[in-house]
Every structure is written in C-alpha cells, then in structure tokens.
Amino acid sequence: MSEERDWATHREAKANKLSAMSSMIDGKFAKTSDAKAILEGLIAPGDKVVLEGDNQKQATFLSKTLASVDPAKVHDLHMIMSSISRPEHLDIFEDGIASKMDFSFAGPQSTRVSQMIADGTLKVGDIHTYLELYARLYIDLIPNVVLVAADKVDRDGNLYTGYNTEETPVIVESAAFHDGIVIVQANEVVDKLPRVDIPADWVDVIIPADEPYQLEPLFTRDPQNITELQILMAMMAIRGIYEKHNVQSVNHGVGFNTAAIELLLPTYGEQLGLKGKIVPNWEVNPTPTLIPAIESGWVQSIHSFGGEVGMEKYIAARPDVFFVGKDGTMRSNRAFGQMAGQYALDMFVGSTLQIDQYGNSSTVTNGRLSGFGGAPNMGSNPTGRRHSTPAWQSLRPDNDPLGKGQKLVVQMVETFGSNKRPVFVDSLDAVEVRKEAKLQNVPIMIYSEDTTHIVTEEGIAYLYKTSSMAERQAAIEAIAGVTPVGLRSDPAVVKDLRARGIVAFPEDLGVNRNQATRSLLAAQNMEDLVKWSKGLYNPPAKFRSWS
C-alpha cells in the first residue's frame, strides 16, 4: 500500500499562512499600518492574485500597498485583473513583484501596457472578455489570494458593497470555496450594515483603508457635447433599427451616439408613437442621460454592472426600475450583467475606433493595447441560444427551415474619428499590434460575423441581409463616406443595395435631416438632467457648470 494521500494541502497551507500572521490579525481585522506586512506574509512568490480593479471601483489602498511590498519577499505574481486602470497596477511589473497578467480591459493604461509588453516587462496570459475571465477563475485561474474593496464592514466581518458591488461577489467566491485567501479593504467599519452583500464567513482578513476606494463616473455624458450629426444618427437608429426590429431589451455603449438615442426617446420617439412599444428593458449602468426616458415612462427595468457617481439618491427613489435592496440602495453585479448582456438581450449598440473593409471592429490602435471591456460579450451572437423575441426572429433567414434568429449587434460610428483619422480602414491596426505583442489572436473587439448593423452619418448598412462577403463589403462602402473604403463605393451598386433594403439613407427611413437639431434633445445640458430628476441627481463637480 502506498502512503495515504493528503487531500487538503490547500486548506493546510492557508491555515499555516494565516496562523503565522495571527499576531497582526484580531479576529478578521488588521491595522491599516500593518497592511504591507500582511500582504508580504500572505502572498507567496508565484501566487495567482486577483486585484479588484473593476471598471469603476478600484481597490486603491490594496493596489498601492501591493506596489510597496518587498520584491525579495513577494515576486513573480500572476495577476488576474479585469481592468488595468491605475499606474501602480503596472509598477508592480517593473519592480518584479508580478510578471504575468490576465486581463480584460486596459483603457486608461493602454500605452504603458503596450510598451511593457514590447519591453518584455509584462507577459500576457490572455486578453479576455469579462465573462471568460470570471469563468476562468473557476477552472484554471483559481486564485491563491484575492484583494477586494468594500464600502462598509461590520464587527463580524460582513461586507456591504452597495451600488458598486460590481465584481466583488464573483471574485470572492472563487477564492473562498477553494482555500484561497480573501483580503478586503474597507472604507468604514460600522456596527450595523445597511445589508449584507458578502457574508463574513467568506472573508479572511479586513484592513481599514487610509482613504475611500477610487470611484470613477465613467458613464456620465454631458448632453452639451452631443452634436447634430450624432442626433441625425440617433434618429436613423431609432427608425431603422429600434422601430423596425421591435427591439425590447438593449445595452448601450458609453459614447455620445447612444446618449443621443436615450435623449431622443421622450421627444422624437414620442412623435413616432413608439412609447410603450420599444426598449422597456435595459442592461446598462445608471447613466444620467437615461433620466428623461425613465421619468417619461419609457423604461420598465434597468439592471446594472456597476453604479454611477451622483445617481444614488435618484436610484433609491426609483426601486420599480432599478435593482435595489431592502435597505433602499442599489446592488450591481458585473458578472450577472455581462451574462445578461450576452444571453438575454435583443440588441447591443456600441461604438469603435476602427472598422475594417469586412466589418470587423477594434479599439486597439497603434501603440495602445486597450482591451475591450464588455463589448465582446454583449456584441457577440451566442450561437447556441434560441430566442423567440420579435427582434431575434426578424433576423431569421427565410430560406433555411432550421434557421434561427440572431442577436442585433449594432456599431454606430462617424466615418472620421475625433482624431480626423478614417474609422473605416482596409486593415485594422490590431493586426500589427498582434505581432508586436505576440498575441495568439488579433485583438478584434467585435467580429464581422456577429455585426448585424453599422450606422454612420451617411446611413445604415443591414449587414445581416447580405448574402456574400463581397455584398457585405459593398454595403459597408456605401455608408463609409469619404474614407478610403467609402471612396470605392459604386453608385450603381449602392442604388441596388438601397432598392433591396440592404442599405438605407435617411430619406429611405423617413428621417428628415432638418429635424436633427439640438433642440430635439430631451435635455440639453447637465442642469436639465438634474431638473428631470426632480433634484435627485447630483452630478460630480467636474460636470457642473453652475454651483
């Protein structure tokens, strides 16, 4: 007989590490000033570590502390982070504390990420979609240590994560039930929590933070900056897509194009008699530009990935619409939100920096390896899904008895970007970036095969109606304006595509260009949004032009 195998090595290792630090941990609580020593004691070289960098909420105190540990004690960590948002997230690679990174989004640090990959300072595991990254936490990226952020904790160690729950549950669960160590930074220790978002039983160490976690108002768009071109595109989208396909559920990207749509529902949408007929159900962050549509009765429900700074009181006062706890504050959840965004929606509407001649799009441009956030999950057609909504069924091919519907994936772009560069290009910069960064796959955000519609200031291309790649290219050329791709367009072909409903210009949709003025927006500026909210919305200082 061979020796009996020990089946609890992880549990024992965790217990040993925690007991070695017991002098610094009282119950679950450690002192702020011991944070560095705690991390040095509980994180071993080579560990897989999740550092909570969400889209909005950042575990700032723990990330700064991790950047200050002694690289002789803690080194070569394998970091798993959905969002690389802060400079110290990358400093740890320069200092040798970490060496490998799996991530989803690096928007705010995209230049440095691309430099550090080129220099060999940072090795990339993969650039994931959010859902892939969360899912891998349960398969082959099971973390040894997770570092997360809570709003409030009680004396027993229960956590309140509130409006910005975001990724905390999915991260904590992956460690708590596989003998990983859960370390929490807390803004505040209180006697009684508004509600329990994470039970104390799943938490190992709590460290009061020296300052509240960083929170960014990423989804606030000032209506003042919406242009008349964007209003025209929004009008086309409402007529040619929302109305045409009878869309009931939607996710909007973060740009001004979709903000324009939100602000046209109560005005232009009302004129078209669409109220009560389209988009009652939303998976979207509580973006302030939705307030007029909510107030005028367009919106029945909104589930959110995260919160939005300044919207707290408004959300609390609209529990029929938002997901709100018994305590009256919102709970968000990015993992469930992404799941809903991929599997439950009729439509995703987003924007991008480049679209190639075949319809593939990417926000990765030369020198900037940004990753993609939620777009690849929400902007993809889950092919295993059968869905019976009118929108999906309207994309069903007539000539295939086994054919099924499809998710609507819409890209809305102006033909030239704010940098005066053409958005429509023959080849994506991402093709070159793949070589420089030695990635397995070209970092495409949304594939052509998943893209059903492209909207530009010229018109709409109904790509799902095309029957060959050549026809798809011709439809894209027809709406690509005076970009090099658009200049190839043949007027005779465009005429035929319009006749067959594959391309539509504003006049084909009954959209009057002269009506596309800023006066059509339900709110023209931030002050209007505050008024619509009956004073409940409280914009962050940087969005205030009044005091």
Place this chain on the structure above:
Amino acid sequence: MNSLWIFPGQGGQTAGMLQNVDKALRSHVEELLGLKLLDTDEAYQDSVQLQVGIELLQVAQVNAMQAAGLKPHLVAGHSLGVFAAAYAIGSLAQDDLFRVVKRRAELMQGAYPQGYGMGVVVGLSRPEVEALVAQVNSSEHPVYASNQNAEDQTALSGELAAIDQVVTLAKASGAVLARRLKVPVPSHSPLMAKVGTQLAAAMADVTLQKPAGIYLTNYSGRAVRQVAPVREDLSNNLAHPVYFEAMMGVAHDYEPDSIVNFSPGRPFRKVLGQKFGDLHQVNLDQMSVSDAAFLLTKWERGTY
C-alpha cells in the same frame, strides 16, 4: 496635485529672457561656471551661453514654483530640457546640473563641422519617413529619422545634403511640410554617439537620486522611477531620437490634472492638444509664477 511639468529645449530663446531670473541664482551660476551670461541675441549664437541660459531660466522657474508649494508628479524634458526635468523631480542637484549642461554645450560645439544639421517632415507617419530615410542614408551621406514630436511630425538629423534629399522625397510623397531647421548639429542621431560617451564619462561622478515621481525618458518614451534610465537619458539622449509623442502618450495614462509649460517658448501646443484635449495648462512664458500658482491651487480645490 497630479501635475505634468514640461521643459522645452532650444528654439524659443529670446534676448532678455533672463531679466526676471533671481539675481542671486544668476550670479551663483556665473561664479560656479566662471562664465558671464550676456542674455543677448548675439550671445545665444554660442552653445554654452544658450544652453546654460535656458537651463538657468528653467531652474529659476522650478525654484519659484517650489517656493510657492508646488511640485510635479510627472516631468518631461525635451532634449536640453531633460536636465531641468531631472532637477524638478529631485534626481539631479542644482550645481551638478549647471556643470553638466556647460560640459554638454562645449562637447556639442566641437562635435561637427559645417554641413550637418536637422530637418523636419510634417504630414507623414514615422514608418513612412523611415522608409524615405532608408533610401538616402549611407555611410558617406548619413541621415536619420530623429525626434517624434507629434504623430505626424518627424525630425531628420544628419548631413544637410542628405536631409535635402529626404525633404524632396517627402514632398513628393505628400508631406504637408518638409524643410531644413536652423540647427547646426545633427542632434538626436547616432552621429552624436561620441558626445554621449564623453558626457557619460563627465557625469560618472555625479550622484543622482531616485526620482520623487515619474520621469519620462527622451530616448525610449518610457515612464521611469529608477536612477539608471534617468542617467542614460541625461548623458546619452543626444544619440537617440526624442520620442516626445510617446512620452506624452504614456504621461496621459497617469491622468495628470494639469500641465505646466516652462519657458522658453511654447513649442508643444499641438501635441498637447491632441493628447490632453482641454486639460488645464499654465504657460510660464506668458504668466508669472504667482499667477500660475494661483490657478493651479484653484483647480486643485475643484473651483473651476
């Protein structure tokens, strides 16, 4: 305050620019270097007068800003401006700065005879300019793609005749602008490698401190926090292009909340607009340090 301080190199100098410089500092530097600073157009034809003059102006501004309680989180110097940048971020000591800058100017003065210099191409990408340069460059007629000041603005450095050939090719390839610059040395090219080696030797006994923030390197366009890359940049940046566009790209990732443009001139208006949009900026060429300090403090309080 998360401020980005930018220090230009040569080009914006004007006679009389040292008028408002702290008198004690000026006489200290003159005594230290055994050099009378004349601050006239004629004097600024001379490398030593020019380089020491510009760095004196910048150091005086840094001192005044620090006296007003302001400090940078990020610093970016362009060419000669790296010395004041390293000083502002606490890496290079004041007297060392002036000694090294004087030595650098002397080495550059003797580096090349007539017939060498720099040019610029606007409206083509760097790979496009590099392709044109490759058609012309040879060991007898050397020319290199040099500083990248904006995405579509690449400097040339080398033999003037070779620069002229690249200029002709660039115009034929659709460049908006291509011409020689009034620079008498082929700076920021491999032709300056010898000066770099000599300056590195001269700097060997200069102690540098770890930057008290982020230093942006000319030679690699990187954000660094260690002494070694700062030393490389100070001693050897003349042998490499200034990757200013990349410096500003990576600076953007640190999300500065304001930019302070040091004198002389204001050469980076275009690239800063492209990278940072309407971020708050102050220009010490156009306002006093006390006005700048007032604005920066006001912005920090969030009263816009």
